Amino acid sequence: MIEEEFDAIVIGAGMSGNAAAYTMASQGLKVLQLERGEYPGSKNVQGAIMYANMLEKIIPDFRDDAPLERHLVEQRLWVMDDTSHTGIHHRSDHFNEAKPNRYTIIRAQFDKWFSRKVREAGATVLCETTVTELVRDGRDRVIGVRTDRTGGIIGADVVVLAEGVCGLLGTRAGLRSMPKPETVALAVKEMHFLPEEVIEQRFGLNGDEGCVIEAVGTISRGMAGLGFLYTNKESISLGVGCLVSDFAAAMESPYALLDAFKNHPSIRPLIAGSEVKEYAAHLIPEGGYKAIPQLFGDGWVLVGDAAQLNNAVHREGSNLAMTSGRIAAEAIVQLKRRSHPMTKRNLSLYKIMLDNSFVVKDLRKYKDMPALLHTNSCNFFTTYPQLLSKAAQNFLRVDGTPKIDKEKATTAAFVKARSRWGLVSDAVRLACAWR
Amino acid sequence: MHIVICIKQVPDSAQIRVHPVTNTIMRQGVPTIINPYDLFALEEALRLRDAYGGEVTVLSMGPPMAENALRKALSYGADRAVLLTDRYFAGSDTLATSFALSQAIAKVGETFGTPDIVFTGKQTIDGDTAQVGPGIAKRLGLLQLTYVAKIASIDLAAREINVERRCEGGMQLLKSRLPCLVTMLEGTNEIRRGSLQEALCAARSQVVKWSAADAGIEDLTRCGLRGSPTVVKRVFAPTPRAEKAERIETAEKTPRDLADELVAALFTRQPELAHELAFNNDA
Numbered sequence: 212m213i214e215e216e217f218d219a220i221v222i223g224a225g226m227s228g229n230a231a232a233y234t235m236a237s238q239g240l241k242v243l244q245l246e247r248g249e250y251p252g253s254k255n256v257q258g259a260i261m262y263a264n265m266l267e268k269i270i271p272d273f274r275d276d277a278p279l280e281r282h283l284v285e286q287r288l289w290v291m292d293d294t295s296h297t298g299i300h301h302r303s304d305h306f307n308e309a310k311p312n313r314y315t316i317i318r319a320q321f322d323k324w325f326s327r328k329v330r331e332a333g334a335t336v337l338c339e340t341t342v343t344e345l346v347r348d349g350r351d352r353v354i355g356v357r358t359d360r361t362g363g364i365i366g367a368d369v370v371v372l373a374e375g376v377c378g379l380l381g382t383r384a385g386l387r388s389m390p391k392p393e394t395v396a397l398a399v400k401e402m403h404f405l406p407e408e409v410i411e412q413r414f415g416l417n418g419d420e421g422c423v424i425e426a427v428g429t430i431s432r433g434m435a436g437l438g439f440l441y442t443n444k445e446s447i448s449l450g451v452g453c454l455v456s457d458f459a460a461a462m463e464s465p466y467a468l469l470d471a472f473k474n475h476p477s478i479r480p481l482i483a484g485s486e487v488k489e490y491a492a493h494l495i496p497e498g499g500y501k502a503i504p505q506l507f508g509d510g511w512v513l514v515g516d517a518a519q520l521n522n523a524v525h526r527e528g529s530n531l532a533m534t535s536g537r538i539a540a541e542a543i544v545q546l547k548r549r550s551h552p553m554t555k556r557n558l559s560l561y562k563i564m565l566d567n568s569f570v571v572k573d574l575r576k577y578k579d580m581p582a583l584l585h586t587n588s589c590n591f592f593t594t595y596p597q598l599l600s601k602a603a604q605n606f607l608r609v610d611g612t613p614k615i616d617k618e619k620a621t622t623a624a625f626v627k628a629r630s631r632w633g634l635v636s637d638a639v640r641l642a643c644a645w646r
Numbered sequence: 647m648h649i650v651i652c653i654k655q656v657p658d659s660a661q662i663r664v665h666p667v668t669n670t671i672m673r674q675g676v677p678t679i680i681n682p683y684d685l686f687a688l689e690e691a692l693r694l695r696d697a698y699g700g701e702v703t704v705l706s707m708g709p710p711m712a713e714n715a716l717r718k719a720l721s722y723g724a725d726r727a728v729l730l731t732d733r734y735f736a737g738s739d740t741l742a743t744s745f746a747l748s749q750a751i752a753k754v755g756e757t758f759g760t761p762d763i764v765f766t767g768k769q770t771i772d773g774d775t776a777q778v779g780p781g782i783a784k785r786l787g788l789l790q791l792t793y794v795a796k797i798a799s800i801d802l803a804a805r806e807i808n809v810e811r812r813c814e815g816g817m818q819l820l821k822s823r824l825p826c827l828v829t830m831l832e833g834t835n836e837i838r839r840g841s842l843q844e845a846l847c848a849a850r851s852q853v854v855k856w857s858a859a860d861a862g863i864e865d866l867t868r869c870g871l872r873g874s875p876t877v878v879k880r881v882f883a884p885t886p887r888a889e890k891a892e893r894i895e896t897a898e899k900t901p902r903d904l905a906d907e908l909v910a911a912l913f914t915r916q917p918e919l920a921h922e923l924a925f926n927n928d929a
Binding site: 214215335336337339340358360361362363365488 | 675721839840841842843845846849850
């Protein structure tokens with residue numbers, strides 16, 4: 212029995228799902244959004260940095276009432292060994308603009324706000340409701356969903372799967388496969404609470420300014436991974452992430468990595484005296500362009516993490532999620548306006564539009580990066596960081612050694628560690644993957 | 647049949663901590679839930695509606711955020727939700743709360759039909775007083791059935807209700823007339839999961855919001871802090887006593903011997919008590 216018919220059903224109330232539901236509802240479509248968590252945001256985990264431009268395209272005046280923590284004025288990229296960090300920092304007053312470009316956010320609060328916007332736009336949002344099955348007709352078209360609540364089928368012309376990285380439903384329905392361990396990273400993070408003024412002092416921030424530290428090096432113990440520290444208003448989000456396959460092969464525990472990161476002499480003073488009130492873990496799709504599954508079919512589309520849309524090199528995920536959700540919704544709205552059925556052929560419009568956006572263009576640019584970092588992770592994440600630290604110390608320490616000897620020693624250390632051929636090969640491969 | 651059930655949004659006391667220095671309750675970041683006893687009452691109300699027909703109205707007094715608790719109640723299948731919210735209610739103790747709620751129930755009766763049964767939970771887990779239910783009953787002149795474990799049956803024609811009431815050392819089977827007020831105990835049922843239809847309905851329905859004026863409350867001096875004679879002078883975490891309890895072995899002794907032994911032990915510890923009793927007996 213069909214309980215009710217909708218133009219579109221969105222599964223999941225994360226960034227991509229909310230973007231899709233909002234866009235369709237505000238264009239007058241009858242939208243139902245289903246979320247398994249107690250409230251939107253209760254199950255969602257991100258670092259989190261939110262990129263304004265992609266949200267502006269959905270809700271232009273979001274700054275009026277969205278719960279934003281700090282706008283970012285400073286980025287620090289650190290290469291770390293066990294005792295040191297060598298960094299490139301960029302800080303600019305240009306980031307103190309009227310409409311800043313990047314913000315730290317806390318997803319539990321942000322998603323509640325986004326979901327309120329979705330409801331205000333006219334969508335029906337149902338929480339604590341898990342979709343158990345995609346319902347298909349005799350010709351294999353998706354025509355609705357079944358949930359874990361008693362009752363019949365909810366029908367829809369199109370189902371937007373915004374169910375997140377694991378994609379249990381899409382996988383069960385055979386629309387995509389389970390993500391492979393080498394294409395997903397496991398990130399763990401903690402929320403360290405500190406008074407606002409302490410955070411401002413420690414990071415040299417005024418008012419709502421924020422700072423980001425991202426670190427690579429021996430903290431990931433040879434695995435392909437990253438440590439991060441984001442300043443919120445009254446807390447610091449701090450975490451590390453590495454590929455799941457690396458964790459498995461190295462028999463490393465995520466919490467041990469996080470503990471080591473927290474106790475690193477460069478990080479420890481930044482979080483001293485804080486109170487940990489929250490910890491979380493999440494999988495991040497890192498397979499890049501080559502891991503993107505089929506994105507559309509008869510009566511369905513995949514968006515966001517469920518479509519593996521994540522730029523691991525630039526640590527961008529939520530903006531790809533929002534954008535894919537919006538573009539899928541716009542494609543659906545266009546088809547609906549022209550009274551075209553939601554067939555696989557017609558829904559390919561979504562793929563065409565997405566291919567023309569930064570989402571797929573960026574992922575295509577870095578299509579070889581995941582493979583490179585995966586196969587050569589030990590060199591990039593341990594050997595080079597250690598060499599760099601030694602080189603920096605050698606350069607800075609004044610001990611009567613002639614400078615020419617110091618430079619020779621540094622060069623020799625690089626050659627000894629990687630050989631001339633190895634150095635050239637690493638450089639060329641990195642350049643190729645970046646290009 | 648029209649059933650009104652009063653619920654309260656409370657901090658999840660399982661997750662509350664007491665500040666080690668100031669001894670005050672740290673509410674920050676503690677999730678809110680529907681008072682667990684109220685959920686037993688709500689489930690009982692929904693069961694009665696399903697069995698005998700009618701409507702269930704959920705009523706809550708609280709800040710605007712209490713709307714979430716009412717939305718949840720709707721998703722379980724309640725037919726209507728009313729939130730009594732006004733800054734005049736801030737700081738209410740049990741006296742002021744039962745006053746405001748009883749006025750609102752009267753207004754609910756006028757607006758949506760006179761209730762046959764008013765439910766509350768036995769008590770809330772944040773205040774633990776168990777006074778608001780009886781307070782409402784008294785003000786509305788309703789018969790009250792407290793500590794009810796189960797509603798056995800209702801005879802709508804005869805306007806009678808049979809309940810199981812837990813009391814010290816046993817269970818009472820009570821019969822009462824309708825309308826009445828029931829305060830529910832934990833244990834005999836568990837809140838249901840609303841059907842898809844009910845959840846859809848809840849997602850779309852509006853919570854009715856009433857101010858003091860909307861609820862027909864004229865005497866604001868009986869509301870909120872002004873209407874609350876209770877004063878919290880101090881909050882503290884009790885420290886357990888250091889001394890150990892004395893044990894009296896019961897093996898092979900008659901109750902009479904045990905009583906004698908107990909009295910003797912008390913008199914040894916508190917000789918002045920013995921003198922006082924002896925004096926009274928002489929007199």
